[in-house]
Amino acid sequence: MNEATLADALHSVRITTDGVRASVTLDGHEVSSSLSGYTLEHRANQPPLLVLYARPPIDGVAFDGCAQVAVASEVPPADAIVAFLTSIEPARLQQAALNRDDLDGSPTELTSAMLRQLTEWAGGRA
Known part of the structure; x- marks a missing residue:
């Protein structure tokens, strides 16, 4: 039997940003301090997909909770690598x-x- 994952259900998501730092809330729980980054993708006729990049240790991150959510296994995203190299x-x-x-x-x-x-x-x- 397959286990359910966070990506199987929709969750309430709120992301606020000042342009540099972001605050991520899932189902009313602020999780920003447990993250090193995130990617938000939205395609036509699909719910948004929020990929979270957890700070180690991942078992310290608690997700209680309307986007599909997936926790990425590797960091950093390609954009961060490009930004680093161009600097x-x-x-x-x-x-x-x-x-x-x-x-x-x-x-x-x-x-x-x-x-x-x-x-x-x-x-x-x-």
């Missing part, structure tokens, strides 16, 4: 990679160093 200054990235102490002398050392540098920056490490 990178090429000269700064190149210099940071050249200044690394883990260059290995391989033919792809600069590319590898840039990828490691981007990974560190994306993880919040300066």
Whole structure:
């Protein structure tokens, strides 16, 4: 027998935003502090679909509750990746990679160093 999921039923959803930060309420329960992001999609003749990106640990998120809701298993959404990469200054990235102490002398050392540098920056490490 199949178990019911949050996406099987419609839930009351309210999203308010100041243009930078959003507040997400599901069935009267404010859940924003448990989220790292969300995606809202609406197609003709279908109910809206709200995908929530939960902050770890996911078992700390409680959903009690008119959109279909699905909790995503991976973060971040593609838009966040694009925004991060377009914010990178090429000269700064190149210099940071050249200044690394883990260059290995391989033919792809600069590319590898840039990828490691981007990974560190994306993880919040300066």
